[in-house]
Amino acid sequence: MKIHEYQAKELFRAHDILVPDSEVARDPDHARRIAETLGSPVVIKAQVHAGGRGKGGGVQVVDSAAAAEQAARNILGMELVTEQTAGMGKTVNQVLVERAVAIDRELYCSLLVNRDTATITILVSSDGGMNIEEVAAATPERIVSVDVNPLLGLQGFQLRALAAVLALSGDTGKKFSAMMRRLYRFFVDYDCSMVEINPLVVTDQGELIAIDAKVDIDGNSLYRHPDVAAMRDPLEEDPHERKAAEFDLNYIKLSGNIGNMVNGAGLAMATMDIIKQAGAEPANFLDVGGGASAARVEQGFRIILDDPHVKGILINIFGGILRCDELARGVVQAATAVGLSVPVVVRMEGTNVEEGRRILADSGLNLINAEDIGDAARKVAEIA
Amino acid sequence: MTIFADDTTRVLVQGITGKEGQFHTRQCIAYGTTVVAGVTPGKGGQKMDEVPVFNSVKEAAGATGANASLIFVPPPFAAEAIVEAVDAGIELIVCITEGVPIMDMLRVKQFLAATSCRLIGPNCPGIISPGRCKIGIMPGHIHLPGGPFGVVSRSGTLTYEVVHQLTQQGLGQSTCVGIGGDPVNGTGFLDCLHAFNEDPETQAVVMVGEIGGSAEEEAAEWIAHHMDKPVIGFIAGLTAPPGRRMGHAGAIISGGSGTAEAKLAAMEQASIHVCRDLGGLGALCREVYDGAKLSR
Numbered sequence: 001m002k003i004h005e006y007q008a009k010e011l012f013r014a015h016d017i018l019v020p021d022s023e024v025a026r027d028p029d030h031a032r033r034i035a036e037t038l039g040s041p042v043v044i045k046a047q048v049h050a051g052g053r054g055k056g057g058g059v060q061v062v063d064s065a066a067a068a069e070q071a072a073r074n075i076l077g078m079e080l081v082t083e084q085t086a087g088m089g090k091t092v093n094q095v096l097v098e099r100a101v102a103i104d105r106e107l108y109c110s111l112l113v114n115r116d117t118a119t120i121t122i123l124v125s126s127d128g129g130m131n132i133e134e135v136a137a138a139t140p141e142r143i144v145s146v147d148v149n150p151l152l153g154l155q156g157f158q159l160r161a162l163a164a165v166l167a168l169s170g171d172t173g174k175k176f177s178a179m180m181r182r183l184y185r186f187f188v189d190y191d192c193s194m195v196e197i198n199p200l201v202v203t204d205q206g207e208l209i210a211i212d213a214k215v216d217i218d219g220n221s222l223y224r225h226p227d228v229a230a231m232r233d234p235l236e237e238d239p240h241e242r243k244a245a246e247f248d249l250n251y252i253k254l255s256g257n258i259g260n261m262v263n264g265a266g267l268a269m270a271t272m273d274i275i276k277q278a279g280a281e282p283a284n285f286l287d288v289g290g291g292a293s294a295a296r297v298e299q300g301f302r303i304i305l306d307d308p309h310v311k312g313i314l315i316n317i318f319g320g321i322l323r324c325d326e327l328a329r330g331v332v333q334a335a336t337a338v339g340l341s342v343p344v345v346v347r348m349e350g351t352n353v354e355e356g357r358r359i360l361a362d363s364g365l366n367l368i369n370a371e372d373i374g375d376a377a378r379k380v381a382e383i384a
Numbered sequence: 385m386t387i388f389a390d391d392t393t394r395v396l397v398q399g400i401t402g403k404e405g406q407f408h409t410r411q412c413i414a415y416g417t418t419v420v421a422g423v424t425p426g427k428g429g430q431k432m433d434e435v436p437v438f439n440s441v442k443e444a445a446g447a448t449g450a451n452a453s454l455i456f457v458p459p460p461f462a463a464e465a466i467v468e469a470v471d472a473g474i475e476l477i478v479c480i481t482e483g484v485p486i487m488d489m490l491r492v493k494q495f496l497a498a499t500s501c502r503l504i505g506p507n508c509p510g511i512i513s514p515g516r517c518k519i520g521i522m523p524g525h526i527h528l529p530g531g532p533f534g535v536v537s538r539s540g541t542l543t544y545e546v547v548h549q550l551t552q553q554g555l556g557q558s559t560c561v562g563i564g565g566d567p568v569n570g571t572g573f574l575d576c577l578h579a580f581n582e583d584p585e586t587q588a589v590v591m592v593g594e595i596g597g598s599a600e601e602e603a604a605e606w607i608a609h610h611m612d613k614p615v616i617g618f619i620a621g622l623t624a625p626p627g628r629r630m631g632h633a634g635a636i637i638s639g640g641s642g643t644a645e646a647k648l649a650a651m652e653q654a655s656i657h658v659c660r661d662l663g664g665l666g667a668l669c670r671e672v673y674d675g676a677k678l679s680r
Contacts, residue, residue: 084627113486115567115597115634118493133639150490191487220633221485223460250631254623265565265631266539266594269620270662273644276623277661285624287631318541318548320523321411349548351523373663 001219002049006096007231008195008213015186017179018209022098031072034097035065041100044071048090049236051214052082052131058092061100068097093235101209106199107166108132108143109180111187113194113218119147120187122154122180124162128199154184172206179208190228191221240284240303247299249288256281258384259304259313259342261297263288271316278377280384283310293322294330301338312383313344314376324348324356332363340366343383347376386513386559387534387579387586388476388502388571389452393517396421396444396474398465399456400432404480408456408521409435415524417517420448441472452476454510454519462506463488470501477570478519479505486633489568496570503570507633509540509562520562522547528556532673534580535560536573537592538599538632542620546590549666555673558585565632567596573603581611588614588673590665591656593647595621596635600647608654614676616669617656619644 003011006024013019021038024047025031035042046058053059058080060071072095079089106128114121125143127135136143144165146158159177163169168176187195194216201211222229234242244251250265254272258280262268265287272282284304288296297315304310319327331346347370348356360367368383370376395412399405400422409432413419421444422432428439438444441453453474457465462481469477484506496503504511510520515529526544528551535550535557537543543562550557561576563569573591580586589611593600600619607615622644624630626637637643651658657672659665 113490113567116599118490118497118568120490149494150487151494188487191485193486218486220459220483221487224485252625252628252630254625262541264539264541265635266537266542266592266620267545269594269624269630269635270542270545270618272624273620273622274662282623285628285630318544320526320541320544321521349545350526374661377663 001217001222001228001232002236003215003217003228003231004047004049004233005045005213006047008215009210011186011190011215012210012213015182017182017186018207019213020098020101020209020211022096024094024096025072026076026094028069028073028076031095031097032065032069035068038097038099040064042068043098043100044068044075045096045098046075046078046080046092047094047096048080048092050080050082050084050090052084053080056080056082058082072097091235101201101211102204103201104204105202107202108135108198109200110194110196110198111183111192114147117147119149120184122146122148122158122162122184124166126166128201132198148184150188154181172202172208175206175208190225191218192216193218240306244303247296247303249286249296249299249303251303252285253307254282254284256283257309257311258380259283259307259310260316261286261288261300261304261313262316263318267316267318271314274373274377275314275380278381278384280380283307294333297330298334298337301334301340305338305341310342312342312380314380315344315346316376317348319348319350319353319356323352324350325352325359328356328359331367332359332365335363335365335367343368345370345376345379345383347373385583385585386516387576387583388504388559388561389511389513389517389519391516393452393476393519394418394420394448394450395452395454395517395519396423396441396448396450397435397454397456398423398441398469400424400435400437401427401430402456405456406432411524412454412518415518417519420450441468441474445472445474450474452519453478455479455481457481459483459485463492466492466503467495470496470499475501476519477501477503478508478510479503480508480510480521481505482507484566486566486568489566493568493570504561505564505569507566508564508569509543511559511561513559514557522560522562526551527560530556531558531585532587533557533669534576534583534586534589535592536576536580536589537562538565538594538634539592539620542592545662546592546618546665550590550669553666553670555666555669558583565594565634567634573599574606577603577606577611581613586613588616588669588676590616590618590669593617593619594632594635595619595624595630595637595644596642598642601650604650604654604656607656614672615656616659616665616672617651618659618662618665619647619651
């Protein structure tokens with residue numbers, strides 16, 4: 001789960017990781033009052049779940065409270081497009097008003113779960129403030145990483161290796177080690193999947209301060225982090241996806257016009273691929289779960305049909321322990337309840353499939369039976 | 385022969401008294417699996433149908449000689465259930481639970497590395513050696529016993545689809561392993577490929593991958609240099625948008641890596657028979673298998 005920069009900084013503060021003084025504002029007047037308290041200059045930063053905000057015009061440095069109010073007025077409500085928003089704008093509903101820091105050096109630091117080695121990888125670079133993917137591509141030797149075994153924790157030699165590559169020594173080196181230990185502890189205690197500080201700055205006083213904070217927390221762990229669960233921002237989510245989540249459905253909105261409903265995530269991805277191969281574009285990803293009960297199929301129909309671009313639907317279900325005849329009754333019941341407005345191709349395979357197909361055919365509904373995957377693709381192409 | 389599980393495997397079920405645990409224990413027994421015990425702390429001394437329930441894995445294994453465990457414990461307690469099974473000396477642990485925190489799995493994976501236990505999952509359908517034993521939630525009757533195909537997959541229903549197509553082609557399966565859709569899991573593609581390569585009943589392998597991570601690329605690299613048997617590969621998620629988790633926690637394209645195209649390219653490079661049309665997978669397997677037989 002992604003959280004906002006201001007929320008990540010609240011967590012950092014609580015774990016003694018230094019961040020600049022700041023407060024979040026939802027209207028320009030509030031931004032001005034915060035700036036008056038902090039003293040100029042201040043930085044006004046758009047709070048959206050996407051990186052690259054500076055280039056998109058979502059970050060402004062100003063030198064008076066009046067200018068802070070004007071900058072907040074400009075940024076609040078804007079549709080911020082960055083390299084990470086996939087061409088679409090994200091509405092800015094809040095800004096962080098932060099005291100500007102006198103910077104000596106800008107460093108890069110991130111921690112992430114390494115799925116290949118089952119470790120926590122820490123990456124640092126002296127090239128802070130830059131896009132780290134670009135640094136990795138152009139000068140990979142300027143990034144150094146260590147893999148921390150979660151059973152052992154962060155080791156002293158690893159800290160020394162990181163400090164050495166950042167050329168941090170003496171008092172600042174000690175501060176760096178202490179901060180990294182706290183950051184690692186935070187990462188583990190909060191079930192983070194990614195923490196990125198870019199830039200981590202060294203001030204002219206030799207302090208290390210996190211100027212930016214990006215924190216991603218494992219959604220599976222939220223049951224033990226109610227404080228993080230409360231940080232969820234529904235405005236950052238697609239309204240369809242938000243509604244689907246309420247029904248406990250795994251739904252992702254896409255830009256095509258063929259809706260689809262599948263039991264199981266792998267088969268759902270494969271079904272999207274089939275739609276594409278048929279020359280159409282999938283309107284969504286929807287996994288209704290291995291069981292695919294009538295109630296879930298009905299909820300799935302409602303979510304898919306809520307999307308005005310959908311011209312047709314492909315249902316692809318493999319009936320295993322839940323038999324095809326039961327599934328077919330569920331689909332008919334759901335389709336009747338919803339009142340289908342678009343053609344629906346149903347491809348069903350597995351146990352009792354003949355009986356299932358008969359139930360669909362006798363339903364009198366606009367359900368098009370597909371014999372196999374190839375047939376389903378052809379029939380999808382016809383309705384697209 | 386089969387890999388990892390056969391008709392000598394004696395299974396205990398952790399979380400046997402829960403709804404899922406009861407249902408799937410009955411399904412496994414009906415398939416012919418030797419289920420010797422169940423474990424639910426606090427319910428020792430009870431029975432689930434004819435299966436005796438114990439308070440701990442150690443007690444259950446001691447009393448019944450169980451050497452495999454099937455786990456249906458809820459996510460907050462799943463990692464601990466795995467560690468308890470390891471501690472009791474269980475050799476094969478199959479964890480079905482979906483939603484185990486990744487941090488828990490990082491520790492479990494490091495802990496397992498120092499033992500000889502095999503973990504399958506979590507977030508997986510389990511393992512089946514058709515006609516011999518089923519330790520998982522897959523529909524048993526779609527399988528055809530006796531080989532020649534081994535199947536290894538990150539998915540659940542997509543694996544059933546693949547198995548069904550094999551069976552329709554008259555191609556049986558030695559063992560089918562669902563390794564699970566989480567980013568950090570136990571047994572991986574490589575472990576299964578190693579074992580299938582050594583297994584005389586397995587003469588060809590279907591490998592079903594999906595977006596996210598680099599396990600398919602590593603497997604392809606190993607296949608290119610070491611695999612003696614033909615491999616048919618399929619990857620789900622060609623149309624998946626980057627940065628979004630597609631149902632499975634591990635199915636995500638991040639920073640441009642883990643794409644389906646990259647995995648397919650690695651497979652083609654390794655002379656794996658790549659299937660781009662799911663509907664034609666069974667027919668492709670038939671073609672590859674018949675071709676391999678002729679050339680032998």
